[in-house]
Amino acid sequence: MAVDKLEYKNHQNEDPLTEISESTLTNSNVANGGSLSYSKKTIDQPFEFRKSFNALELFDLKTLDLPRLLNPFLQKSGLASLVGTSDTGKSTFLRQLGLSIVLKRKDFLGFTLNSEHHKVIYVTTEDDYNSVSFSLRKQIKELQKDNDGIELDNLKNLEFIFDSENLLETLTEKIEENPVDLIIIDAFADVFSKEINANTQVRTFLNSYSTLASKNNCLILFLHHIGKRTQTKSPSKDSIIGSQAFEAKMRVVLELRPNLHKPNLIDLWILKANFLESKYKQSSYVLELNENMYFKNSGMTNTRASDSKINNPAIIERVLSLHREGLSLRKIESALKNTEHVVGKSTVDTIIKNNTDQLKGS
Template identity: 35%
Template sequence: MGCVSKEEILDKITSYDIFNYYLQPYHNSSNLLAAKNISNPFLAEKQETPSFNIFPSMTSNEWRYKDFATGDDGSCFDLTMKLFNLSFPETLEKINSDFTLMLDAENKPIKSVEQIKQVPPKYVAKQRPFTEAELSFWLKYGIDAETLKRFNVSSLEEFSSTSNTGNPYTLKSSPNKFIFAYENDNWIKLYKPLDEKKYKFQYLGTKEPGYIFGWKQLPEKGEKLIVTGGEKDVMSLSAKGFNAITLNSETATLDKKIVNELKLRFNQIIVLYDNDETGLKQSNILAITHGLHRLLLPTLQNNGKDISDYFANGETIKGFNDLLLTAFQTPAPVELYIDKSVYNAVELLARGEVEQKYLMEPIFPQKGSAVLAGKPDTGKSQFARQLCIQVALGEKTFLDFELHPLHNRSIYVATEDNEDATRFLINKQFQGLDKDPTQNLRFIFADTMNQEEIIKNLNEQLTLESVDLVVIDSFGDIFQGNDSNNNIAMRNTVKTFDKIGKEHNCLILFVHHINKAAYRVAPGQEHIQGGAGLVQKVRLAIVLSEGAGNTRYFTVVKGNYCPKMYKENSLELHFSEETFLFTNTGIMIPTSELGTQPDTFKKEEKINEIENIAKNVFQDKIYVHKDYLRRYCDVTGKGPADANRKLKIFKDTGIIVECQGGYRLDLPNNNEVINSIENNEDNNGIDF
């Protein structure tokens, strides 16, 4: 009987999944971003300057960790072994168990339902009936046994779990230390009211994101709703006939959609948080954000700070109703709107989460504007269309990066491809993804529209239904201006569409071109047509470039909130000419190694060839045009048309000059000829 293998585990989950799961206690976000420094989990004390991070390795195609201060580095398995003091086989078994991979000792999936049931849970909580002392504790806040039952609150005799260092432990209640549990489907929140403040609350299991305590107990319609600061406060209010809810914490934000729903269900909504520094600050932010009334409690006896303390101090329902009446008579703040341009600091923080939001983490922002540029035939349009399709399908990832769409909808504005071409292209891509077409992807065919007409159509569609992504293919067709090198005209065009993205909370992605002179060099933002005026205004700029065969390189040349590693390295992609789909090979290449610099040696050979032709034709003589034609044809054996083409090259490169009504040799410095040749290639398309 062999043990579970590393390969079998990585066939089911990624190395990133393992890192993110076991490092969860050490970072304060749902997903740990690449190159984001956190405190080293192996150290007893937190680092003053966090220097521990994870990153995808370009050589092994797996994620690794590195601490540049201590030198610690290794794989996800090294981290798990060190974090929990396990052997390698024990580490594999732990990952197998913690992720419920159902791999038995012979690396075969466990298919039996009974076997699945035998997988040990991540925690065990042993309930017991409430003791008299426990019921007395709740009753002083007006919370009776019926209220506890209605809100799924239980008393625990003990619970068992595993510490952050991997050691199992069990905690038992005692007459002096109650343990209560707010129970949910797959997780519980522990409340230990008689413990020190930092140990009072604890989560077991996987906490549901955005959970709102008291939501299930709300009536369909009601007169008043109180948004308060804790589970105990909700139950204290509910026991006295008030509708109340609380967020995960006082520092959590309330989603706009939820507020809109609550405003339809309740005539009046008021925020009532703790009467301390945090509560006062956060209730002000919440009230300003959503235009809600706010109630501040008076100073309470016995160091009381919340509504449950208010009632525990003997205050009456009538007294509380008087406070509510006064609060509702005070006008609520005006709700913050998107077109407001001046904020104080409190209002600015009230605008929402302080963490950067992504459509595709950690590269594409959730809203604003971005540009995807490249030379012709690199697949820019197919790439942008694939992103639109996968967002609209509600896919969880794109190119192995996590997607976070809010609506699972997208719009593709086609200014070049018509309906027939687009129908052919998306059919190939949907077939390649093995998915059926979805109504969540809409197309605006704008090949005959001007910018104003495109904006009008786009705003109508975005008002009709919110989307996550709008692709404009291509930028050149919506640019208003005579000169693409005019920075002001470029910025104004981007600004017009950037405003649409911000107003409708979506990302506008422009498909664009790079300069011809940049076809053979490493990707850089300076190579995108329109230069600084365009790149400075967008939040993200990407260049898609060609490699050998069907290889493409995805390079972030500007990313305001993109990790540095994705700016210094390019993602290697494979493009399928059969399905028009891109896939991530998992390889990253230093961007500086991409492209080939202009081959000066070959250009010098070309120069020498041109000079030799001119020398053989002109020698030391002066020829008028008709004599030149005859002479050129005699020397080269080619016709007059070729003679005229070469004459233009001779003149443009300065190899010959006009003299006495004709032409003669005047060979310049080779560098001048090189520059002349490059200008001819880029502007005239002359084939030497």
């Protein structure tokens, strides 16, 4: 299957889509790259876990927006996931997020952090302490370049757990005594020992972690994988391996995906975030990953060509013409397969729905 052509724009302004180039990457404002206009509307409330509230009590909380740990992507409490294929830097990304929290940074990749405790627990099932030490030292060195005032003593607030046996009990004991902002579990498939395709088993397992997150007002973020053959398809939560119950229990699903144009670039996609407008899910944020395993925001976004096809006059005209002839969505897709106007069935459907007035007038 052919991969969609990707288009880029600098998301620090409203310039039209432009081809990515060395000069645009070099000149991009990394410090502010990726920042979204986001106003914090939440009225802070003292945390109190209760099993039930009546509607009046909920109304009186005056919560105008979901509290976030990382604006706008990650909520303050509950379950979330970062997915991707191998060698996309998922563990590196999550370690850097954890470091940013405990070192009391105000942002992560240009996005605002709202840490309360500045404490993180990282459960790693794939690396030993030597490999983590090696990676941490590289990342911390890069962080020090950006921030001279880093207090290394705060690193004690990032705890790594290398033994996942009785993990739920271990985490419960630790965070009841010392509250944390974030628990990272790397990786889900290693701590879940039952049938990964069984909806009930996956949901039951995740319910326990969801309760733990709710009771302690923290975020639990699972690293998980997508199918190896999904890289040729558009980013989708349907690519996650295993039961659909995994995705259903997550409030947020992010994906890291290799960039097709440059090997040192990684695309960060929002596959799911129920509290975000759909516009945030239409394009990725292009990240740079250097030799020291350190991510920076390039200041660019990546848009799938399928999005631009919806507004392409030539494609619209051809699709509507075939639709008037009575062809089904699948037959229109097939008719355009070997032409310059190749489109998928979902794009055909969107074009027809977006141009109903034009069809009525014909």
